[in-house]
Amino acid sequence: MPKLTIEELRKKRESTKKSIYLREGNFKGKVTVHMGTCGIAAGAREIMSTFLDEFDDREITDIMLTSSGCAGLCSEEPMVTIEMEDHAPVKYGKLNPEKTKKILNEHIIEGNMVEEYILGIGSERAG
């Protein structure tokens, strides 16, 4: 059965919704976790969950966290796209929770891209 009770879920959401509901405020960045079939099969839910927990623990409220579908690079999943204010979007691939935390610390918080996990920089175009 679920590891989280509904009550815990409610509490978690109460604290996390701060980060969701500041959309009109001063977001300095956006994190998109790719949650197509390929992403989910490769572990995207754990990546999303890692971001949710870390945002919650560190009280990060100025980064929007969202999901999108497959970006056409299924073999590179799980993938995230990080878009920081005034910078081109950066795609990271083959993630796990440890790599995700490193990207959070170094790219999102300190502003330095994690070169070793980068798939590409710039906007995607559906082909």
Add this chain to the structure above:
Amino acid sequence: MEDMSLHILDIVENSIRAGAKEVHIRINEDAAADRLEIEIGDDGAGMDRATLEKALDPFYTTKSVRKVGLGLSMFREAARAAGGDLVIQSQTGKGTWVKATFQHSHIDRQPMGDLAKTLEVLTITNPDVRFRYYHREDGKEHHFDSNGLYPES
């Protein structure tokens, strides 16, 4: 997919992409009848008859970034591998309803997995969508409704 909670997440992501504002997830575990049913219904864009006929074909997808669409077909394979099947009903402009059945005790029936995590990720990243979850397990019922969890809903 390793478990039911991931299949459910995947199918609900289809609902989200179809513009659903309300998604119902219903799970019925009946050990006495040795049956498990998972239903997902949404009020999204729905599919016309021609699209619906192709929806379970792994080589059909609406996406332009790739040429295969494995989500529904994998869920159906999981159901068929465990003595069950999957059916879809859909109507353009009304929504889509997917029902998968399984033999509960079947050795190849995948475990439920972390359903709470699936609900958590869905509700937090889709605050504009109402999720209603009903889980019946041998007479016991669990309910979850994301309505009211956000200030403006």
